[in-house]
Amino acid sequence: xxxxxxQGLDSFYDYRDTLSPRPDAATQWTLFDDPEFLARHxxxxxxxxxxxxxxxxxxxxxxxxxxLERVLxxxxxxxxxxxxLGRQTLTIRWSQTVTRLSDILARIDxxxxxxxxxxxxxxxxxxxxxxxxxxxxIGVAAIGAMQVMMFATALYIGDASFIEAEQRAFLRWVxxxxxxxxxxxxAQPFFRxxxxxxxxxxxxxxxxxxxxxxxxxSASIFATLAGVGEVYFDSVSMFTLFLLTGRYxxxxxxxxxxxxxxxSRPMPMTMSRLEADGxxxxxxxxxxxxxxxxxxxxxQQAPVDLTLLSGSGSVDTQALTGEFNPHTIEAGDEILAxxxxxSMTLQCRVERIGQNAFLGKLxxxxxxxxxxxxxxxxxxxxxxxxxxxxVLSVSALTWIGWWPVDPERAFEYALSVLVVTCPCALSLAIxxxxxxxxxxxxxxxILLLNPTHxxxxxxxxxxxxxxxxxxxxxQFRRFGVRHLxxxxxxxxxxxxxxxxxxxxxxxxxxxxRDIKPWPMEQVMHHPGxxxxxxxxxxxYAIRRAxxxxxxxxxxxxxxxxxxxxxxxxxxxxLEDGFRLNAADxxxxxSEAGIRITLxxxxxxxxxxxxxxxxxxxxxxxxxxxEDKLAFLKGCDDSVVMVGDGLNDAPVLASANGSVTFAxxxxxTRLSAGSVLLSPSLETLISLRNTAIRARRVIRQSFFWVxxxxxxxxxxxxxxxxxxxxxxxxMSASSVFVIVNALRLKKLS
Amino acid sequence: xxxxxxxxxxxIILLALAIWAFGWAVKSKQFDDLxxxxxxxxxxxxxxxxxRAIEKDRSNRSTDD
Numbered sequence: 169x170x171x172x173x174x175q176g177l178d179s180f181y182d183y184r185d186t187l188s189p190r191p192d193a194a195t196q197w198t199l200f201d202d203p204e205f206l207a208r209h210x211x212x213x214x215x216x217x218x219x220x221x222x223x224x225x226x227x228x229x230x231x232x233x234x235x236l237e238r239v240l241x242x243x244x245x246x247x248x249x250x251x252x253l254g255r256q257t258l259t260i261r262w263s264q265t266v267t268r269l270s271d272i273l274a275r276i277d278x279x280x281x282x283x284x285x286x287x288x289x290x291x292x293x294x295x296x297x298x299x300x301x302x303x304x305x306i307g308v309a310a311i312g313a314m315q316v317m318m319f320a321t322a323l324y325i326g327d328a329s330f331i332e333a334e335q336r337a338f339l340r341w342v343x344x345x346x347x348x349x350x351x352x353x354x355a356q357p358f359f360r361x362x363x364x365x366x367x368x369x370x371x372x373x374x375x376x377x378x379x380x381x382x383x384x385x386s387a388s389i390f391a392t393l394a395g396v397g398e399v400y401f402d403s404v405s406m407f408t409l410f411l412l413t414g415r416y417x418x419x420x421x422x423x424x425x426x427x428x429x430x431x432s433r434p435m436p437m438t439m440s441r442l443e444a445d446g447x448x449x450x451x452x453x454x455x456x457x458x459x460x461x462x463x464x465x466x467x468q469q470a471p472v473d474l475t476l477l478s479g480s481g482s483v484d485t486q487a488l489t490g491e492f493n494p495h496t497i498e499a500g501d502e503i504l505a506x507x508x509x510x511s512m513t514l515q516c517r518v519e520r521i522g523q524n525a526f527l528g529k530l531x532x533x534x535x536x537x538x539x540x541x542x543x544x545x546x547x548x549x550x551x552x553x554x555x556x557x558x559v560l561s562v563s564a565l566t567w568i569g570w571w572p573v574d575p576e577r578a579f580e581y582a583l584s585v586l587v588v589t590c591p592c593a594l595s596l597a598i599x600x601x602x603x604x605x606x607x608x609x610x611x612x613x614i615l616l617l618n619p620t621h622x623x624x625x626x627x628x629x630x631x632x633x634x635x636x637x638x639x640x641x642x643q644f645r646r647f648g649v650r651h652l653x654x655x656x657x658x659x660x661x662x663x664x665x666x667x668x669x670x671x672x673x674x675x676x677x678x679x680x681r682d683i684k685p686w687p688m689e690q691v692m693h694h695p696g697x698x699x700x701x702x703x704x705x706x707x708y709a710i711r712r713a714x715x716x717x718x719x720x721x722x723x724x725x726x727x728x729x730x731x732x733x734x735x736x737x738x739x740x741x742l743e744d745g746f747r748l749n750a751a752d753x754x755x756x757x758s759e760a761g762i763r764i765t766l767x768x769x770x771x772x773x774x775x776x777x778x779x780x781x782x783x784x785x786x787x788x789x790x791x792x793x794e795d796k797l798a799f800l801k802g803c804d805d806s807v808v809m810v811g812d813g814l815n816d817a818p819v820l821a822s823a824n825g826s827v828t829f830a831x832x833x834x835x836t837r838l839s840a841g842s843v844l845l846s847p848s849l850e851t852l853i854s855l856r857n858t859a860i861r862a863r864r865v866i867r868q869s870f871f872w873v874x875x876x877x878x879x880x881x882x883x884x885x886x887x888x889x890x891x892x893x894x895x896x897x898m899s900a901s902s903v904f905v906i907v908n909a910l911r912l913k914k915l916s
Numbered sequence: 917x918x919x920x921x922x923x924x925x926x927x928i929i930l931l932a933l934a935i936w937a938f939g940w941a942v943k944s945k946q947f948d949d950l951x952x953x954x955x956x957x958x959x960x961x962x963x964x965x966x967x968r969a970i971e972k973d974r975s976n977r978s979t980d981d
Contacts, residue, residue, distance in 0.1 A: 300942050307938035315931055319924075335920065342924050346931065 200269040208454055208522040210269075217247065219261040220269065222283040224276075225294050227251055227258070235368045236281060246272060258283060280364055302357075302419060306412045309354035312346050313405035319343045320402035340392045343401040351385050355408045357415070371556045377411060379560070380586040387579065398580065398890070403587065410902055439463070439471065442515075460518040464509045473525040474503040474516035481511035482693075496697075506814065511693060559589045566885050577887060585884045588894035589877055601869065601909040605862040608912060612854045613846035621841025624806050624825025625859035631757060632800070632819075634811035635768035635778050637829070639750050641847070642812065644679040644726070644742040648719040652729070652736040659683075661738040665730055668699045668710050676728065679742050698728075706732055713739045724773060746781070753849035754782045760856070767791045767799060769815060793818055810852065812836060827852065858912075865912055869905045876901050 200206075200220075210220040227233060233251035236258060240249035245267025250259045258281070260272060273283050284294065319339050326336060358381060361374030384400040391397035441451045442461040453471045456462065461477070464470055470483075480498050484507065497503065503516060505525035519525075567582035606616045616622065633639055649658050667686035669677035671693075688708070691701035700709040713727035719741035730737045754764060766787035768775045775789035788799070793815040800807060800819055809816070809823035814836055820826035821839040828840035829847075837843050844851050880897055883889050889897065941947065 303942050303947055304939055307942065308935055311931060311934050311938065315927070338921065338924075342928065346928065349935070 200273055204454075206269070207524070210522075212524060213261070216264045217261065218264055218269075219259065221257050221259045222273075224251070224258045224281050224283050225298060226281045232281075232364075232372070235279070235364070235370055236276060238370075239276065239279060239368070240272070243267070243272060243275060279368070280360070299416075299419060302412070302416050305354040305356070306409070306416055309350050309405065309409040309412055312350040312354070313402075313409045315346050316343050316350075316402045316405045319346070323399075337392075337395060340399050340401075343399060344389060344392050347385065347388075347401040347405055350405045350408055351381065354412060355381055355404075358408075358411065371553050371560075376556055376559050376563075376586060376589075377407075380583065381407065383579075383583055383586070387583070400583075403894075407587070407898070440465070456518050456521055458518050458521060462516050462518055464503065464514045464516050466509055466512055469508045470503050470505050470516075471525075472518055472522075473505050473520040474514075475519050476501050476503060477515045477517055479515070481509065481514045483507040484510045559586065562589070562881060562885065569885075570887065574887075580890065581884065581887045584887075584889045584894040585881065588880045588884045588889060588897055601862055601865045601912060604909055604912040605858060608858055609842070609855065612858070613844060613851050614855050614858075615843040615845065616841070617837075617843065618841040621825040622859045622862055624808055624823070624841075625856050626863040628806040628808045628825055629761065630763045630765070630803060630805055631808045631810065632765045632767055632823070633754075633784075634809075634813065634816050635766060635770055635775055636744060637812035638747075638810055639754075639766070639778060639782060639849070640744040640746055642744065644676055645745050646679050647722050647725055647741045647743040650717070650719040650739045650741075652717065652738055653732075656737050658738075661730060661740070664703070664708060664737075665710060665728070665740065667703065668701050668708060676726075676742060707734075708732055709734075724777060746778075748848040749850040751782050753852050754784060756853050757856075758783070765799075767796050769813070797822065811840075827855065861912055865909050868908055872901070872905055872908075 206212075206218060206220075210218045212218055224236070227236070236251040237249050240246045240260065245263050246260060247263055248259075248261040251257075258276070260269070262269060262272060276283060319342060323331070323336065323339050323343075326339070355378075358374045358377045361372060362378030365372040365375050381404050384404050387397070388399040388401050388404070391399050439451065439453055439456060440448050440463040441456065442463070443449050448463065456472055462474070464474060476497050476499050478499050480496060482496050483503055502519065503509075503514070505520075563582050563585040566585045567578050570578035570581050605622065609616050636642055646662075649661060651658075651661075662680065662683045663686050666680040666683035667688040668691060669680050670685040670688070671691055686703050688701035688703050691699065693699050698709060698711040700707065702708070709731045710728050711731065713729040717729050717736060717739045718727045719725065719739055722741035722743060725741040725743045727739050727741045729739045757764060764784050764786065766775060766779050766782075766784050768778075768787075768789055769791055770789055772789035775787050779785070779787035788795075791799070796816065796819045800809065800823060806824040808825040808827065809819050810827045811820055812829045816828070817836045817839040820828060820836065820841075823841075825842075826840040827842050827844060828836050830837075830843055830845045842855065844855075876897075880889070880894075884894060
């Protein structure tokens with residue numbers, strides 16, 4: 169604001185109209201004050217204090233996050249706020265007695281940041297529109313820049329071969345004409361970003377870009393009108409094109425991750441609610457209130473926290489914990505949101521809804537852990553701000569220094585400094601390196617969600633693994649059969665079990681899905697105890713094997729026994745097998761000098777077995793999510809966490825680098841820095857190698873920026889670099905670092 | 917050299933056309949799924965099996981008549 173006033177442009181404030189509240193602003197945000205809406209999307213911390221996380225697609229750079237947090241911290245009633253660059257979201261904690269959420273949102277809307285609900289159709293569409301708009305800008309910039317370069321070539325060659333003054337003026341005029349759409353349309357994001365930064369007295373990447381573009385362009389227009397002096401239409405057009413392309417690459421990489429379809433089990437949208445008059449009605453989950461009586465049907469996932477009212481049942485919390493032993497519940501027990509009903513229809517009462525339900529709380533915990541800033545972010549943000557401040561002041565000093573000596577050339581020299589030092593290597597090469605790395609990883613079956621985790625994958629000397637679902641497949645397989653009644657063939661035993669388990673949602677049943685089942689009648693499931701049913705007049709049952717019925721080769725495996733009319737027929741040992749290449753991956757990591765720790769919620773004995781089989785010496789069983797988090801906090805060095813359960817989400821979010829699997833729940837995947845799509849653990853090695861290469865290229869880029877500026881700035885300040893050379897130097901430097909970054913593609 | 921006074925305005929008209937065409941391409945989702953476009957070329961329209969199936973279908977119909 170001061171800057172605009174210092175430039176004598178105060179009347180700008182008379183002309184602009186964007187700050188005046190939009191006509192629909194009042195109604196647009198009132199939804200956010202609706203108590204029902206808040207119960208669903210916000211977390212109540214205590215009484216009046218609430219917290220909500222919203223998507224703000226306009227958060228583009230570290231400066232934006234800084235700005236939003238600054239503005240919100242100055243707003244009455246806002247207790248805390250955090251703008252998240254990676255996810256482009258904003259978390260606001262506010263006091264309901266002091267202010268309304270709608271007022272806060274209207275306020276940031278005036279800054280040019282529009283908040284929307286997370287992960288909905290709206291956000292997806294918004295991303296699509298953003299990409300299209302950007303692509304159009306690039307198209308205009310590319311076509312315009314090519315044409316202007318052609319005219320510029322004619323002018324340069326013409327200068328040497330005595331072009332007629334009239335034709336020279338004509339070429340300049342058409343260059344000006346073609347550069348108009350490039351400047352006013354394509355370069356708009358830079359001007360908008362710079363305007364926002366300046367209005368809020370901060371420095372972002374856009375400030376020197378917009379300054380260089382506007383100065384060079386207005387000087388060129390002046391030169392064209394006056395017929396004397398240099399024109400830089402080619403430089404500004406190319407500059408715009410380069411910068412836009414870099415931004416677009418970064419944008420698409422980020423969007424691709426966000427848009428990746430979610431294939432995990434969808435939460436039910438409606439539930440059967442028991443009305444006061446005794447009828448049962450299907451109502452949307454969003455209209456459920458604590459105290460409502462509902463039915464949880466067989467196989468349905470509980471969308472809210474429930475209490476079982478009568479009878480008993482079995483729920484599977486695999487989606488929550490990653491461990492799949494389903495447990496039996498009695499009347500009065502709680503069914504946490506995210507649990508799947510493994511028995512018949514259950515009569516329940518709604519306890520907690522929305523983000524106050526277990527799933528919402530856990531998600532909240534994971535987000536909180538993630539909001540703790542990494543040490544890297546703390547020093548890179550001021551570094552970039554400092555760099556830009558230095559560029560602007562050196563450029564201004566150049567002008568001041570040259571003014572008394574050569575007033576005609578002072579502007580040109582200052583412009584050269586501004587153009588030659590543009591932080592392109594930082595604003596192009598690093599996103600490019602990230603984009604290529606994200607792409608490379610993607611081809612290897614790895615989704616990188618948080619680029620800052622890349623550093624940890626490259627340099628962490630300590631990797632922590634979860635067991636079930638991570639080192640193992642998280643699925644029961646048949647390991648061995650022991651015949652207790654020799655007249656039965658193995659295929660008959662398996663077909664009989666398959667028949668009994670055919671209708672069961674229990675994970676054990678999964679181990680028999682490949683066998684053609686016998687058509688059983690009168691099948692009864694007894695949650696936690698077994699299954700029984702009839703076939704051809706005989707009564708069959710499955711129960712847990714007793715101590716002396718286990719399969720000798722697998723004494724510790726989960727073993728079930730098939731009975732016919734109460735007489736044991738055979739036992740089947742079921743085990744959760746190791747993932748593809750689990751041992752290989754562990755061995756390769758160990759050979760690279762990495763310490764490996766196994767942390768599992770499973771029983772001690774099973775964890776010890778798994779660790780021994782894989783050659784892991786450091787292992788801990790029966791770990792709760794809090795234990796895991798405490799273990800992580802106890803580690804001094806940078807740590808990579810590999811896990812898959814919802815209970816791993818907080819640990820994944822607070823580790824320096826984290827990996828999860830495609831089968832994990834949404835929350836777990838959101839908490840992790842990366843997701844392995846391939847079931848093979850060999851991909852972990854590719855992940856590490858790619859990360860090491862990416863780190864090398866990013867370091868090279870930083871080094872290049874340093875060397876280039878140290879060499880180029882003194883020459884530019886001394887007036888040895890005309891703006892066209894500065895633009896070429898800048899472009900060459902950008903191309904150099906981008907090509908270097910693209911080399912990552914080849915190396916893989 | 918005076919020919920540039922005619923040719924350059926002409927090229928600018930072509931330029932405007934090119935920008936319009938690009939805008940149309942973006943709008944009609946030509947660039948929405950670049951991952952797939954590369955492999956589109958591998959999907960033959962005149963796949964032998966497919967062709968034969970169509971022909972068979974046609975001949976079946978003609979015998980029906």
